[in-house]
Amino acid sequence: MSDITATPPPMKLRKKRxxxxxxxxxxxAGTVLxxxxxxxxxxxxxxxxxxxxxxxxxxxIPPAFIDAEMADPRYLLGTDNxxxxxxxxxxYGARISLLIGLLTMLVSGVIGTxxxxxxxxxxxxxxxxxxxxxxxxxxxxVVMVALAVVAVAGGSLQxxxxxxxxxxxxxxxxxxxxxxxxxxxxxxxxxxQAVGCSTPRILVGEILPNLIPAxxxxxxxxMAQAILLEAALSFLGxxxxxxxxxxxxxxxxxxxxxxxxxWVILLPGLAICVLVLAINxxxxxxxxxxxxxxxx
Amino acid sequence: xxxFTLRRLLLALVVGVAVSAIAFMLLRISGxxxxxxxxxxxxxxxxxxxxxxxxxNRPIIVQYxxxxxxxxxxxxxxxxxYPESVANLIMSRLPVTLSLAGAGLVIALLISLPLGIIAALxxxxxxxxxxxxxxxxxxxxxxxxxxxxxxxxxxxxxxWLPISGSDTWLHFVMPAITLGWFSAPVLMRLxxxxxxxxxxxxxxxxxxxxxxxARVVVLKHALRNAIIPVVALCSVQxxxxxxxxxxxxxxxxxxxxxxxxxxxxxxxxxxxxxGILLLVALFYVALTLLADILxxxxxxRIRRG
Amino acid sequence: xxxxxxxxxxxxxxxxxxxxxxxxxxxxxxxxxRGETLxxxxxxxxxKSLTSLAVMGLLPGSARRTAAHMRFAGEDLLTVTPRRLxxxxxxxxxxxxxxxxxxLNPAWxxxxxxxxxxxxxxxxxxxxATDRAVFLLERVGIAAAGRRLGQYPHELSGGLRxxxxxxMALMCGPDLILADEPTTALDVTIQAxxxxxxxxxxxxxxxxxxxxxxxxxxxxxxxxxxxVMYAGxxxxxxxxxxxxxxxxxxxxxxxxxxxPIPARSxxxxxxxxxxxxxxxxxxxxxxxxxxxxxxxxxxxxxxxVPVVTGAEGHAWRCILPSAVPSLLENPA
Numbered sequence: 001m002s003d004i005t006a007t008p009p010p011m012k013l014r015k016k017r018x019x020x021x022x023x024x025x026x027x028x029a030g031t032v033l034x035x036x037x038x039x040x041x042x043x044x045x046x047x048x049x050x051x052x053x054x055x056x057x058x059x060x061i062p063p064a065f066i067d068a069e070m071a072d073p074r075y076l077l078g079t080d081n082x083x084x085x086x087x088x089x090x091x092y093g094a095r096i097s098l099l100i101g102l103l104t105m106l107v108s109g110v111i112g113t114x115x116x117x118x119x120x121x122x123x124x125x126x127x128x129x130x131x132x133x134x135x136x137x138x139x140x141x142v143v144m145v146a147l148a149v150v151a152v153a154g155g156s157l158q159x160x161x162x163x164x165x166x167x168x169x170x171x172x173x174x175x176x177x178x179x180x181x182x183x184x185x186x187x188x189x190x191x192x193q194a195v196g197c198s199t200p201r202i203l204v205g206e207i208l209p210n211l212i213p214a215x216x217x218x219x220x221x222x223m224a225q226a227i228l229l230e231a232a233l234s235f236l237g238x239x240x241x242x243x244x245x246x247x248x249x250x251x252x253x254x255x256x257x258x259x260x261x262x263w264v265i266l267l268p269g270l271a272i273c274v275l276v277l278a279i280n281x282x283x284x285x286x287x288x289x290x291x292x293x294x295x296x
Numbered sequence: 297x298x299x300f301t302l303r304r305l306l307l308a309l310v311v312g313v314a315v316s317a318i319a320f321m322l323l324r325i326s327g328x329x330x331x332x333x334x335x336x337x338x339x340x341x342x343x344x345x346x347x348x349x350x351x352x353n354r355p356i357i358v359q360y361x362x363x364x365x366x367x368x369x370x371x372x373x374x375x376x377x378y379p380e381s382v383a384n385l386i387m388s389r390l391p392v393t394l395s396l397a398g399a400g401l402v403i404a405l406l407i408s409l410p411l412g413i414i415a416a417l418x419x420x421x422x423x424x425x426x427x428x429x430x431x432x433x434x435x436x437x438x439x440x441x442x443x444x445x446x447x448x449x450x451x452x453x454x455x456w457l458p459i460s461g462s463d464t465w466l467h468f469v470m471p472a473i474t475l476g477w478f479s480a481p482v483l484m485r486l487x488x489x490x491x492x493x494x495x496x497x498x499x500x501x502x503x504x505x506x507x508x509x510a511r512v513v514v515l516k517h518a519l520r521n522a523i524i525p526v527v528a529l530c531s532v533q534x535x536x537x538x539x540x541x542x543x544x545x546x547x548x549x550x551x552x553x554x555x556x557x558x559x560x561x562x563x564x565x566x567x568x569x570x571g572i573l574l575l576v577a578l579f580y581v582a583l584t585l586l587a588d589i590l591x592x593x594x595x596x597r598i599r600r601g
Numbered sequence: 602x603x604x605x606x607x608x609x610x611x612x613x614x615x616x617x618x619x620x621x622x623x624x625x626x627x628x629x630x631x632x633x634x635r636g637e638t639l640x641x642x643x644x645x646x647x648x649k650s651l652t653s654l655a656v657m658g659l660l661p662g663s664a665r666r667t668a669a670h671m672r673f674a675g676e677d678l679l680t681v682t683p684r685r686l687x688x689x690x691x692x693x694x695x696x697x698x699x700x701x702x703x704x705l706n707p708a709w710x711x712x713x714x715x716x717x718x719x720x721x722x723x724x725x726x727x728x729x730a731t732d733r734a735v736f737l738l739e740r741v742g743i744a745a746a747g748r749r750l751g752q753y754p755h756e757l758s759g760g761l762r763x764x765x766x767x768x769m770a771l772m773c774g775p776d777l778i779l780a781d782e783p784t785t786a787l788d789v790t791i792q793a794x795x796x797x798x799x800x801x802x803x804x805x806x807x808x809x810x811x812x813x814x815x816x817x818x819x820x821x822x823x824x825x826x827x828x829v830m831y832a833g834x835x836x837x838x839x840x841x842x843x844x845x846x847x848x849x850x851x852x853x854x855x856x857x858x859x860x861p862i863p864a865r866s867x868x869x870x871x872x873x874x875x876x877x878x879x880x881x882x883x884x885x886x887x888x889x890x891x892x893x894x895x896x897x898x899x900x901x902x903x904x905x906v907p908v909v910t911g912a913e914g915h916a917w918r919c920i921l922p923s924a925v926p927s928l929l930e931n932p933a
Contacts (some may be wrong), residue, residue, distance in 0.1 A: 099513045135307070136314045139580040141539025141573065143321060144557050148569050151561045152327040153316035228438055232543050237557060253442055262448050269441035284432070498703040501659055504719040504770075505698075506691035520708045596753040597707055 022262025026064040026285025030285055034220040034277040039095040049078070049085035051092040059083040066263045080264060081248070081257050084207050090271055095140045096246045097227045100161055104226035105192065106217050112172020119173070120180025121203060130173060135172045143232060150238045160239050175218050176211060183207050220283030224276045231272050245270045301589060308585045312578055314368065320360050323566050324352075332564050333376075367574065372569035375595035377560070382571040386553055392462050393552030396471055397537035401445075401530060403476025404483055409478075409526075412487025414516065416522075419492055427488075431481035439540070440597070443547040444473045460549035471548045477542060479533045486529055490522030496522075522593045531587035535580035605654065606777045606809040607633040607694075610669040614651050617663055621883045625664075627833040632779065633809040637798065638819040640858065641813045643830035649813045651701070652755060652830070653779040656811075657696050658686055665866040674776060691718040697780040701763035701787070705754035711765055712750030719772045726754065730772075737768035741798060741869035764798070767930050771802065777809040782905075785815075796823060817860050821845060826914070829853045832890035833882055839915030847924035849917035850908070851895045854925035891917070896928065897921055 001003070039046060040125045062085070063078040064071040072205070076088040117129035153159045183189060184207070192202050231248030233239030241244040247268040255262035298299065329532050330347040331338070334545060336439060338346075347353045355370035366373070372382035415427040458467050494500065497517055503517040541554030560568035590599040614626035626648040630865050655666050658678065671678045673694060678686065695718075698704045715738070716730035724730070731750065738746035741764040754762055764785060773829045780799060783893040784792035799825040803810040814820065815910060820827050820841060827929035829852065837850040848854045852874045858873025880886060889895070900924040901920055910916045 016432055080327065109567055132307075132311070132314075133586070135311050136318070136586070139311055139315045139577045140318060141542070141576045142581070143542050144554075144569075144573055145577065147542065147558065147561050148323060148573065150565065152323050152332050154327070161330070173487075224436070225553075226345055231438050235438075236543065238561065248438070248440075251438070251444065255444060258444065258448055259452055264450070265444055266443070269438060272438050272441065273436050276438075277433060280432060280436055498700050499706040500700060502698065502704045502766075503706065504690070505657055505696045506658055506692070506721065507687045507689065508717070508721060509687060512721075516708050517709075521706070595708075597755045 023285050023288060025281050026289065029278045029281035029285060032274065033282055036094050036275055036278070039091055040098050043091050046073055047085075047088035047091045051084060051088040051089040052085060052243050055079070055083040060257065060261050060264070062261065062263055064085075072083070077267060078263070080253060081261075086264075086267060089250060090247070090267060092245045093245045093268065093271065094249065094275070096157070096240060096244060097230065097272070098122055100157065100164070100230045100240075101223040101227040103161040104164040104168060104230075105223040107161060108169040108222055108226075108275050109172055109215070110166075111205065112167070112169035113176050113211075115169070116176025116181045117203065117207065117211070118174040120177040121184055121199075122209065123181075124186075127177070130177065134170050134173050137167070140167070142167050142229065146229065146233055146234060147238045150233060154240055155233075155241045157240060157244075160230055160233060165186060168222050168225055168229075171222060172215075172218050175214055179211055180207055183210055213286070217283050217287045217290075220279050220286065224279040224283075227276055227279070235240055262293065300592060304415065304585055304588050307378070312581050315577040315581065316364055316574050319361060320363055321356065321567065321571055322573070324359075327565075329391050329566060333566075352425050363570070372574070375560075375565055375568050377565045377568075382567050385568060386571055386575060389551060389553045389556050390406035392550060393538060393541050393554055396468055396475065396545070396550060396552060397534055399468055399472035400475030400479065400537050401534055403472055404479035404533065407476065407480040408483035409487055410559055412484040413491055413519065415488045416491030416495060419541060420532075424488075427484065431484055434477060435481045439474060439478050440479065440543050440547050443470065443544060446470045446474060447548070449514065455471060460554070462550045467548070467550065471544050471550050474544055474547075475537050478540070479537065481597070482527060483533065484527060486526050486545060487522065490525060491518060493520045494518045505526040527594060528587040531590060532580075533585045535583040537578075538579055539574050603635065603671075603881055604675045605632040605634045606674055607631075607811065608670070608672040609652075609656065610670040612652065612655060612666070612671060613657050614646045614660065615647065615665045616661075618883060624882045624885060625833055626655065627882075627886075627928075629830070629835050630834060631828050631832075631835055633811050635776065635808040635809055637825045638803055638812060638823055640824035641811065641830060642815060642817055642820055642827060644815055644879065645845070647830045648833040649815075649830050650781050651779050651886050653696070653811060653813050654780060657690060657694065660698070677693060692722040692773045692890050693775050693857040694777040694779065695773070695775040696793075697783045698883075699761070699776065699785055700787040704766060705762055707754055709753075709906070710750065711752050711754065711757070713896065715750070715765065715769050715772060722773050733772060734768070737771050738765070740771075740802070741765075741768045742794075745770075759787055760795070763791075763795055767795070767799065767802070771806070774806065775808060777811065778803070779811045779813070781813045782815065783812075784819075799823070817856050821860070825891050829856065832879055832886065834890060834918065836891065837915075837917040838918070839911070840913050842914060843911075843915050845916075847864065848912070849915070849921065849924055850891075850919045851870075851897055851921070851925050852891050853917075858927055862909065895924070 058072065058079050060081055060083075061072045061079045062070050062071075066078070077085075077090065080086055080089065111114075114293035115130045115133065119127040146167060148162075149163045150159055152164075163210065189202060190208050192206050197205070230239055230246065231251070234246040235252045237252065239251060242249060248267035251265055254268065255263075257263045328343075330343045330350070330352050331351070334343045334346050347392055350460070363373070370383055374381050378385055398571045411430075415424040429453060447459045447470065449455045457469055458464070459470075461467050495514075500513060500518055503513045508517075513529050540597075541552055542557050543554070544550070545552045545554035546558045551573070555571065557572045558567070560572070609632070610630045612626055612629040616625050629648070631641070632638065633654075641652060643649050651660065651664070653658050655664075655933070656671065656673075656678065658665055663836070666679075668679060669881055673689060676685075676689075678689075681689070683806065705711070710929045712731065712734060713736040716727065718732060719725065719730040720727065724732075734750060735746045738749055743749055743761060743764055749757070749761075749898065751914055756763075767783075778799075783799065783809075784795050785794065796819055796824040799810065799812070802808075812819075812823065820913040824841045826839060826842045827844050828848065830833045830836065830845070837844060837853045842851060845857060848857060852875070855873060859875070875894055878894065888903040889898070889906045892898040895902070899920075906918050906920060908916055908918050
């Protein structure tokens with residue numbers, strides 16, 4: 001996204017609140033994301049069944065809106081091919097997606113921000129090295145590298161987070177680098193340097209706070225990316241391992257039976273779609289609200 | 297222009313070497329390849345024997361240098377699964393992936409160029425918002441899921457298209473649409489942004505003052521300027537499609553290098569994995585180089601400046 | 602009397618802005634006869650550029666244009682089909698813009714952009730188009746014209762680009778040229794050359810020329826007739842000599858007093874200035890728009906001011922009974 005802007009000017013709080021309330025996409029996305037998060041946190045209290053409990057007599061029961069006759073009122077969204085309650089698995093699946101999304105975003109955010117800010121602030125040789133790292137990283141095919149590493153290191157939540165975190169920092173670095181460059185040339189940074197503030201103090205006190213809006217926007221895109229990639233890795237069998245209810249894994253398991261029970265494939269895919277959409281729209285909304293001139 | 301090209305070439309070369317090192321080291325740093333090859337329940341003696349057999353006990357730098365020296369001469373080793381050299385294996389599968397990516401790019405452009413231009417001309421109307429909405433929703437879908445839905449509707453339910461394999465051009469239709477669909481939004485946004493900016497420029501007013509019809513104003517005078525970054529991005533998107541092929545080809549069982557990579561990864565066929573990683577990364581490096589050069593060459597101000 | 606090449610009556614341009622509607626051009630009536638130069642003068646924002654854009658139908662998308670009529674060689678531009686308008690534009694009426702640096706398309710060669718209107722309007726084949734382009738480039742004073750055709754705009758200086766724009770406007774042999782401050786963006790020395798060139802070409806090809814400018818010095822030298830605009834209105838118009846000798850509107854007098862004239866202006870003696878600011882054109886204006894800045898304003902000026910017509914088409918929008926005297930301390 002090249003249209004991410006770096007430094008919003010100071011804005012009156014009331015005007016900002018007006019912009020937030022005027023942005024219906026932002027409100028909608030925030031609400032959806034909030035609900036999914038609550039669902040993930042309180043999964044044990046909301047989910048009607050244990051997501052791992054297999055009831056082999058109740059396999060592939062469709063939900064009522066697919067086939068009213070075959071439906072079973074005990075299973076609101078039906079069951080999968082091992083007779084596990086689909087609703088419960090979907091609810092627990094939100095935990096995996098959100099956890100991997102957040103942790104990956106944190107890992108890649110820290111790496112990318114440190115590199116980007118260093119390159120932008122110090123320039124010169126540091127910038128050359130960081131730019132080289134970014135170019136090199138961009139040349140690596142993300143999915144293939146992640147698959148290969150997970151295959152060797154073993155598929156677990158930690159490995160997936162670490163691999164994706166180490167792969168997805170490039171956009172953070174690119175945006176933070178240019179944003180920091182702009183800030184460095186501003187007068188108050190020059191003033192801070194002139195009165196003898198130490199470099200760490202300028203970075204933390206003057207630069208970092210002004211990077212936060214751009215950081216939040218990039219973070220939202222990267223979190224969405226991480227969620228999509230985790231789903232893809234799990235779908236290909238080299239991500240989160242069964243029986244964990246990863247949405248990507250659920251699509252893979254449903255693939256076997258999709259000829260006769262296409263709804264099994266529909267629900268987890270939709271879940272990913274809604275979550276990613278909400279996060280992306282939140283990012284877009286934040287960008288619009290913090291952009292200097294509002295929406296063009 | 298020449299100096300610029302040379303400097304970019306040098307950078308591409310350095311990145312290429314770095315990428316080759318990563319492609320090689322990655323698997324060795326991630327875990328113990330010998331255990332991975334021998335299987336989890338192999339005896340320590342077996343693991344040791346494999347370590348010996350594949351030369352995994354030597355210093356990693358030596359292994360890399362040897363591999364790189366061979367790779368430069370086109371020898372990427374032998375597959376552990378197929379009775380073939382890695383280079384031959386990749387070469388036999390590459391045409392499938394290149395065709396797929398090419399077709400995907402064409403489809404992406406067929407979607408994004410008209411939509412981007414119309415959205416720009418009808419800025420802030422429902423057409424514009426609709427196009428943007430489709431782009432946002434389209435990008436939120438997992439691509440493997442989109443592929444499966446296509447298989448379900450056009451393959452299983454309607455029976456129009458074959459759902460797996462790579463025998464005829466019909467086998468490429470759904471994979472190419474899937475690839476194209478996910479590249480279209482970013483190209484569309486760039487086209488729209490460029491067109492919006494260009495359409496308000498003074499030279500567009502001049503073109504209209506000449507009495508040119510809208511078609512000529514938009515396609516000759518505006519698009520020619522707005523398309524420059526889009527063309528460059530196409531080159532990069534082609535690279536992304538090569539790396540994205542691993543998912544799409546697996547979903548559609550299309551026998552290209554993406555499918556080969558997935559197979560090789562699943563079977564711990566690491567010479568093949570390394571070879572494909574290196575190839576795709578080098579492709580990407582070459583394509584970004586091409587993008588930079590195209591960008592400069594298409595703009596007379598840079599080309600002749 | 603033959604039909605004027607341009608005959609605009611009661612033109613108004615309105616632009617919606619955040620706090621209302623900007624009445625940028627109000628009740629503008631003007632004519633350009635064949636082979637005549639009309640200068641439209643006024644300060645920035647008085648609506649003179651918008652007037653010329655309105656004639657060409659090139660107003661920005663949000664602007665609204667109304668008029669009693671707006672005839673080009675007898676044909677009302679308000680009612681012509683878009684197709685007919687395209688046939689006229691660049692062919693029988695052409696425009697030269699203010700910004701030569703950005704008015705040429707950076708992606709196409711000078712030759713392509715020059716020959717484009719000629720070919721588009723079916724004036725001849727590619728060879729004839731190239732010949733005419735070379736002829737006109739030489740005529741507007743560009744050396745090595747043949748070589749220039751293969752060059753891109755960025756390879757030319759601002760002055761050269763404006764000469765190219767002029768040549769481009771002449772490609773189809775138009776009846777009318779609208780030039781919107783064609784020299785504002787150029788160096789002072791080049792300004793004079795370009796203006797002389799325009800005046801010369803106007804005589805040579807017998808075209809009508811509507812020259813928009815804020816420089817009265819230019820007007821005095823090239824215009825047959827002049828229209829002075831203020832706050833979106835034509836406040837005075839007529840033959841240049843008459844308007845300069847006997848200005849009937851205080852604003853015109855103010856502008857004339859601002860011209861530095863070597864015989865009159867001396868170091869230490871201030872030039873004339875017009876105090877005050879142009880009123881906001883958002884909403885509407887009742888009465889004379891100039892009255893807040895006018896030394897002669899009286900109570901009736903707050904009411905609508907009729908247009909008074911004098912000899913030789915001299916017309917003004919003021920209630921003063923006689924020509925306005927200079928307010929300078931020691932007029933020449």
